[in-house]
Each structure stands twice: as structure tokens, then as C-alpha cells.
Amino acid sequence: MERFYPIFLRIKDKLCVVVGGGNVAERKVMTLLEDGAKVKVISPDITKTLSALAEAGEVEWKPRYYEVGDLLGAFLVYAATNSQEVNQQVYTDAQKHSILVNTIDNQELCDFIVPSRIDKGKLQICISTSGASPALAKQIREELEEHFCDEYQMFLDWMQQLREWLLKNEPDEQTRRQIFKQAVQSPILELLREQRIEEARAIIHSYTKELILTDQCGCN
Numbered sequence: 159m160e161r162f163y164p165i166f167l168r169i170k171d172k173l174c175v176v177v178g179g180g181n182v183a184e185r186k187v188m189t190l191l192e193d194g195a196k197v198k199v200i201s202p203d204i205t206k207t208l209s210a211l212a213e214a215g216e217v218e219w220k221p222r223y224y225e226v227g228d229l230l231g232a233f234l235v236y237a238a239t240n241s242q243e244v245n246q247q248v249y250t251d252a253q254k255h256s257i258l259v260n261t262i263d264n265q266e267l268c269d270f271i272v273p274s275r276i277d278k279g280k281l282q283i284c285i286s287t288s289g290a291s292p293a294l295a296k297q298i299r300e301e302l303e304e305h306f307c308d309e310y311q312m313f314l315d316w317m318q319q320l321r322e323w324l325l326k327n328e329p330d331e332q333t334r335r336q337i338f339k340q341a342v343q344s345p346i347l348e349l350l351r352e353q354r355i356e357e358a359r360a361i362i363h364s365y366t367k368e369l370i371l372t373d374q375c376g377c378n
């Protein structure tokens with residue numbers, strides 16, 4: 159069984175070219191924008207949402223059919239038209255330039271596929287069915303979303319601050335590990351869920367013996 163290798167890419171300010179402007183293209187564009195990519199859409203027509211984004215200058219739109227050369231300088235490419243021939247052409251051109259390409263109607267022509275994603279600030283949970291059933295990936299996302307509530311954002315933000323503090327102030331790796339384990343097993347999440355923020359905060363401060371937490375994530 160061939161599977162895809164999961165990684166997280168830094169796409170902020172990188173050029174991502176989407177060929178096609180339909181509903182599927184729109185879905186890919188929205189997630190690219192969320193993570194700060196520079197998006198160029200090439201398509202004679204585009205959805206209303208894409209059109210509004212183009213007018214607002216959030217995406218660059220070339221209102222025409224795909225042409226050889228459109229992919230130059232791209233970090234990622236999406237072949238997202240409703241024409242298999244055009245998608246195949248985009249794929250071939252991307253391969254020629256060693257640019258990673260996603261072809262929305264043919265997994266064989268994908269260097270990468272887009273997972274279903276739960277997004278809770280720094281916490282991301284990505285689900286893939288290796289392309290076997292996107293509908294199931296979506297269903298699993300919806301199930302998991304109920305469990306991974308907003309409190310995880312603040313908890314993770316605190317864990318990061320605790321980690322940074324311990325890396326500076328606790329030289330013993332074993333002790334650090336023990337504290338991280340204790341913190342993730344502590345009732346902090348339950349307390350946050352019940353809005354008992356100060357009690358939750360006190361648990362973190364019991365490890366550091368000084369006040370370190372600032373609420374950076376702004377989720378409360």
C-alpha cells in the first residue's frame with residue numbers, strides 16, 4: 159500500500175499557484191490564505207468568494223486559461239480545473255520544474271494531498287484516508303472537533319511557556335520530562351473547561367515557583 163508522508167510546511171509569503179477557480183479551488187485557496195501564502199489563481203472564471211478576495215487584493219487573479227510558464231517561482235501548485243487534460247498538463251509542467259503539485263481529480267498525479275484539519279491555534283490535527291474516502295476524513299474531523307475544544311488553545315499556549323521557561327531554568331532533562339508529563343496529566347484542561355482559570359494557572363506555577371504565564375493566545 160502506498161501512503162503519503164505527513165509533514166507541516168511553512169507557506170507564509172510563499173507563492174502558491176491554483177489553476178482553476180471552482181468550488182474545490184476555492185476550498186484550497188481558503189486554507190492557503192489562512193496560513194499566509196501568497197496565492198495566484200489562474201482561471202477564466204472564478205467563484206464569488208474568490209472574486210471578492212481578488213477585488214480585495216487578497217489573491218492575485220489571472221482571468222484566463224492556463225499557460226505554460228504560469229508556475230514559475232511557485233512553491234506549491236494545485237491543478238484544480240474540471241479538465242483532466244489541463245490538470246495533467248499542469249502536473250507535467252510542475253514536475254518539470256520540481257514543484258510539488260496537487261491534482262484534485264487524480265491521486266496518481268499528486269505529490270501531496272490535503273488532509274482534513276482541526277485547527278485550534280497551535281494545535282492542529284490532520285486526518286487523511288490516503289485519498290480512500292474524503293467523506294470519511296471529514297466525518298472523523300467532525301467527531302474529533304467535539305472533543306478538542308477551545309481550551310486546548312490556552313493549555314497549549316501555557317505548555318509552550320512552561321517549556322520555554324524550563325529549558326532555560328531547569329538543566330536536568332529527566333526533571334523537565336517529569337514536569338511535562340505531570341502537566342499534561344494534570345486537571346488543567348478540566349479546570350479551563352469549567353472557567354476555573356486561576357486554579358489552572360496555579361498548577362503551572364507550582365512547577366516554576368514563580369509567575370511565568372502571560373495569556374498570549376487571547377482565547378479567553
Ligand SMILES: C[C@@]1(CC(=O)O)C2=NC(=C\c3[nH]c(c(CCC(=O)O)c3CC(=O)O)Cc3[nH]c(c(CC(=O)O)c3CCC(=O)O)/C=C3\N/C(=C\2)[C@@H](CCC(=O)O)[C@]3(C)CC(=O)O)/[C@H]1CCC(=O)O
Pocket residue numbers: 185186189260261262263264265268270271272273274275285286287288289290291292293294295296299
Ligand atoms: C480533506 C479535504 C481537504 C480539502 O479539500 O481541503 C479533501 N477533500 C475534502 C472533501 C471532499 N472531497 C470529495 C468529497 C465528496 C465525498 C467523497 O468523494 O468522499 C468530499 C466531502 C464533502 O465535500 O463533503 C470528493 C473528492 N475528493 C477527491 C476526489 C478526487 C479523487 O479521489 O481522485 C474526489 C471525488 C470527486 C468525484 O466524485 O469525482 C480527492 C481528494 N480530496 C482530498 C481532500 C484528498 C484526500 C484526503 C484524504 O486523504 O482523505 C484528495 C485525494 C486530493 C486533494 O484534494 O488534496 C476535504 C474535507 C475537508 C473537511 O471538511 O474536513
Ligand SMILES: NC(=O)c1ccc[n+]([C@@H]2O[C@H](COP(=O)([O-])OP(=O)(O)OC[C@H]3O[C@@H](n4cnc5c(N)ncnc54)[C@H](O)[C@@H]3O)[C@@H](O)[C@H]2O)c1
Pocket residue numbers: 177178179180181182183200201202203204205222223224238239240241244261262263292
Ligand atoms: N479534491 C477534491 O477535494 C475534490 C472534491 C470534489 C470534486 N473534485 C474534482 O474536482 C473537479 C473540479 O471541481 P470543481 O467543483 O471545482 O469544478 P468547477 O467546474 O466548479 O470549476 C472548474 C474550474 O476550472 C476552470 N478551468 C477550466 N479550464 C481551465 C483552464 N484551461 N485553465 C484554468 N482554469 C480552467 C474553470 O474556469 C472553473 O473555474 C471535479 O471535476 C471533480 O472531479 C475534487
